[in-house]
Amino acid sequence: MSEDKNFKAKKKRKTEKSFIDKIKELEKEQRIKDSRELKVLSKSTLNKRLLFVMIFFVLLFMGLAMYIVYFQLFKAKEIAKNENNRRLWVNEDAIDRGIIYDRNGNILAYNQENQDGSKERIYNYGKASAAVTGYNSKTYGKTGIEKTYNNWLLNLKEENLSQFRKMVVKTDKGNDLHLTIDQNIQNLAYNYLSPHQGAIVIMNPKTGEILALTSAPTFDPNTVNRDWENLIANNNGPLVNRATSGLYRPGSIFKIITSNAMLENNIDKSYEDTGTETIQNFDIKNFGDQVFGSLDLRSAFVHSVNTYFASKTNKLGKESLMKMTDKYMFSKTYDFDLEKYDSTIPYKELNQVDLAMTGFGYGKTKTTPLHMAMMVSTIASEGKMMRPRLVSSITNKEGETLWKSEEEVLSKVTSTENANIIRDMMVDVVKEGTAKGAYIQGIQLAGKTGTVDKNDGLIDSWFVGFAPAYDPKLAIAIVIENSKDTAGVTVAPIARNLILDIFNQVNLE
Incomplete structure (x- = not known):
């Protein structure tokens, strides 16, 4: 077991x-x-x-x-x-940058060679011509004519730009620019503008030549590098060229365009003003709550009656006004020798009240002093808008002309008859209307003022005009920001004194 x-x-x-x-x-x-x-x-x-x-x-x-x-x-x-391409500057010192002249041969900008062989840009008229010349800085780039005509001033062609760094020529001479600017007029315009904030543009209405273009506050292009921190910290924008890039509501100077549209479309000119025009339950009133009674186009224009132009714009309609503003180059672009903003009217956004307010220069319209100088020049040149020109010609180091600007009709806006009707009304504005402060004994001036209330209680004041009214030698647009009174009180006297000084001190022939 x-x-x-x-x-x-x-x-x-x-x-x-x-x-x-x-x-x-x-x-x-x-x-x-x-x-x-x-x-x-x-x-x-x-x-x-x-x-x-x-x-x-x-x-x-x-x-x-x-x-x-x-x-x-x-x-x-x-x-x-690109002017900020630092590699280019090494080679720029090997080139004697071209000289910038005014129409009379005055030197606005030239190169000076320092002891170390580097080139320094000298601006003879500093602040007075800064809005035109701009500045040329190795650190902060270029603006103004220095920027837009950089290649010409360095004698560079498009096809050899990519070979710029490989240039074998150690020293060379750039091309010279001859501007349409008259530095005598430029200095006068700057002196009248400098105590204020705003812009002045003066042009020959028959040719489109810019005689003066200035902005305030401004800067000294000779000391941009040293002043840079203060310039960019300045809330008043001294580096902004208000003449070409400042966008403003035009106020009553826009009534020139609305009047032109009324004449083109045979709108009834009669109106009974009660001091208020009601559109879509919104009351539009005249400045100071004035009441004018029976009006026609001339009397409404001379006294700048908002209710009249609101009512007539409503009768014109959006399409008719837009056709007119298109001819005046609103919401369109055009070539100019400086960088600029284009004027705009956003018609798609406008309701009936907005459209009525557009008719007397309020609403959502934005424009530049340059464009307003072009607008008033259109009336002075019997209905033709000339392309504005700042550079007259370009010459090489031998003095040979390489390029010359030509007169160009930018837009055939209106008939001679309608332009002359508006001219005559502008003459009456200076004689007996809102621009009486611009009246000049012995010089017949056509003008129109514009007063634009702002949300801060201050005013942008406009004056546009031309003289002599029946044989215009110059057209002018002035805007003064942050005024404390109407344009007739603030800017019209500036226009008067400036135009009088120009005729007394400058040969416009």
Whole structure:
């Protein structure tokens, strides 16, 4: 019995051992199998990762290549011409930058060589001509004529811009600019404007030549690098050229355009003023709540009656007014020798009240002093708007003329008859209307004032006009910001004194 037990125990142990050995063998086979699968899996995963990395670097390389090709094909010229491209300055010192002259041969800007061989730009009239010349700074770039005519002043052509850094000529002479500006008129305009904040533009209405263009407050281009921190910290914006980039509501000077539209569309000129014109339950009133009674176009224009022009604009309608303002180049662009903003009237946004207010220069209309000088010049030149010109010609170092500007009619706005009707009304405005403060004994002046109330309780005051009224030698646009009284009181006397000084001191022939 004991032996059987021992036998059974031995057999059981043998069986258990055999079973354990079998399990171990199976585990070993499984480990081998798992190891093989893991190796296969690791190899597959590694291959996938390598493929991903390879694709990533291929895409990165292609993206970089496309980026370089894009800049080479589409941006190379723009970058080469950019005044902030510091690489260009190394070569600019090897070039004697061209001289900038006014129409009479007065030097506005020239290069002076320092003892170390570097070139320094000198501006003879500093602040007075800054709105025209701009500045030329290695640190802060270029503005004004210095920027827009940079390639001409350096005698660079489009096709060799990309080779600028490879120039082998160690010294060279740029081309000279001859401007339409009369520095005598420019100085007078600056002197009258400098106590204020605003802009003055004076032009020959028959040719489009700009005789003066100034902005205040301004800066001295000779000391831009030294003054930079103070200039950019100044809240009055001395670096902004208000003549070309200042956007203002025009106020009542816009009534010139509305009157032109009325004449073109044969709108009834009669009106009975009660002091209020109600449109869409909104009351439009005259300045000072004045009541004028029976009016026609002339009397409404001379006394600048807002209710009259609101009512007539409503009768004109959006389409008719828009056709007229299109002819006056609103919401259109045109070439000019300085960077500028274009005047706009967002007709799509205007409801009936907005449109009525647009008719007397309020609403959402934005314009520049340059454009208002062009507008009034259109009336002075019997209905033709001339393209404004600031550069008259360009000459090389031998004195040969390389380029000369030509007179160009920008827009045939209206008939001579209608322009002359508006001219005669402008003469009456100066004789007996809102611009009596501009009256000059012995010089017949045509003019129109504009007074624009602002939210801060201050006023933007306008004057536009031309003289002599029946043989215009000059047209003028003045805006004075933050006035405390109407344009007839504030800006009309400035216009009077400035025009009188020009006729007394400058030969306009």
